[in-house]
Amino acid sequence: MTPTIYALLRALLAPEDSMHALKALRPVADASGRPLIRRTARFAEAEIVWREERWLLAMPLAPVAISAVERIAAHLGTLRSEWLADYRLLREEMRYEDAAGTHRRCDMVLQHLPAGRTFDEALDTEPCDTLLAALDALEEELRRLDLSHRNLKAENLRWHRGRLIPIRYHYARTGFGADAEALGALRDLVRRRAGGGAQPRVHDTEAAYSSGERFAGHIWTGNAFEQLVCVEDEAGYGYVDLQNRPVIPAQYLWADDFREGRAAVTLHDGRMGLIDKTGRYVIEPRYEIVEYDPDTNRTLVRHEGLWAEFDYEGNRTSDFAPRSRIPETENEGINLK
Known part of the structure; x- marks a missing residue:
C-alpha cells in the first residue's frame, strides 16, 4: 500500500x-x-x-x-x-x-538541492568551454567514485560553484560507465548552444509536457524508454509507442519504464509482476514486491515477507528466504533489449 x-x-x-x-x-x-x-x-x-x-x-x-x-x-x-x-x-x-x-x-x-542555477540557466550564462570542462570533471569524479548516475540529463544537473552537481539518484548504481551516452548528449547540447542554434530540450519534464498533440488524451505522459512511453489514462497505466498508438492497454495501478525489455507493474489489487514489451507476464503478478535490476537482468520478488531471485526469462533461481540470505550478484546480465 x-x-x-x-x-x-x-x-x-x-x-x-x-x-x-x-x-x-x-x-x-x-x-x-x-x-x-x-x-x-x-x-x-x-x-x-x-x-x-x-x-x-x-x-x-x-x-x-x-x-x-x-x-x-x-x-x-x-x-x-x-x-x-x-x-x-x-x-x-x-x-x-x-x-x-x-x-x-x-x-x-x-x-x-545545491544553491545555484539549473543547467538550462548555465547554458545562457556560462562559456561553452567552461561547461564542457565541468562535464569532463563530473565524468572523472564518477569514475573515481566508481558510480553511475544512469539518469543524467539537464533537469538533473545543478550549476554550483563552478561544478555540475547531479541530483535525483533514484537509478544510480555502483560501477562506472553507464553515463557515457548521456554525457555525450549533454556535450552536444552545449556545443549546439555555442553555435547559436535554438536550444534543444533534453530533460524529461519538457519533453513530456511540451509534446503538444503528439501525446494528447492522457492524464499523464512519461518519457520514452526503448521506444515506448508510459501513460496514465482513466483505466490506469499503460504504454503507447512514439506515435501515441496503444501498445499495452492502460490497466495497471502503477507501471515502471521499460529497461532492457522488462518493466515492473502493479495491479489494482496491489500485486506486482514483470512484463515484457508485448505485455506478456514474464513473472506473474502475485507478489508483494517485484524489484527488477536491468544491470544484472535479475529480479528479486517478495512473497509473505520472504524473497527469491528470478532470471531474465522469469525462472526462479533461488528458494524464498530472508533478503539477507539472497546473495548479491555482479553485473553479469545478458543485456537483452
Whole structure:
C-alpha cells in the first residue's frame, strides 16, 4: 500500500500533523499558495524549504520505488565528494490515511538541492568551454567514485560553484560507465548552444509536457524508454509507442519504464509482476514486491515477507528466504533489449 499524490499534498499543507523529522518544512508553492508537486516514474516530488535550505522531497508511488533506492542511498552515505548532494532515506517519515481509513506511515527520499542555477540557466550564462570542462570533471569524479548516475540529463544537473552537481539518484548504481551516452548528449547540447542554434530540450519534464498533440488524451505522459512511453489514462497505466498508438492497454495501478525489455507493474489489487514489451507476464503478478535490476537482468520478488531471485526469462533461481540470505550478484546480465 502506497500513499496517493493527494496524501502528499495534505502532508505538505500540514507538515506538523503528517511529518516526523520534517515537521518544520515549508513547501515551495505557486502564486495561489498550492504546493508544486511533480510526478516522475517512481515518485511524486515537491521542493521544500527545510532548515533554510532547498530540498527535493520524494514520495514513493509503488513499493518498488523505495526498495530500489535503499542500497544506493546507503552507499552514497559512505562517499565524500563535492560533486554529490545529500541524499537520504527517511524511514516512516510521512503519516497518511489509506482508502479504508487506516493510518499508515511511508518512507520518503530527501535530496538536497545545491544553491545555484539549473543547467538550462548555465547554458545562457556560462562559456561553452567552461561547461564542457565541468562535464569532463563530473565524468572523472564518477569514475573515481566508481558510480553511475544512469539518469543524467539537464533537469538533473545543478550549476554550483563552478561544478555540475547531479541530483535525483533514484537509478544510480555502483560501477562506472553507464553515463557515457548521456554525457555525450549533454556535450552536444552545449556545443549546439555555442553555435547559436535554438536550444534543444533534453530533460524529461519538457519533453513530456511540451509534446503538444503528439501525446494528447492522457492524464499523464512519461518519457520514452526503448521506444515506448508510459501513460496514465482513466483505466490506469499503460504504454503507447512514439506515435501515441496503444501498445499495452492502460490497466495497471502503477507501471515502471521499460529497461532492457522488462518493466515492473502493479495491479489494482496491489500485486506486482514483470512484463515484457508485448505485455506478456514474464513473472506473474502475485507478489508483494517485484524489484527488477536491468544491470544484472535479475529480479528479486517478495512473497509473505520472504524473497527469491528470478532470471531474465522469469525462472526462479533461488528458494524464498530472508533478503539477507539472497546473495548479491555482479553485473553479469545478458543485456537483452
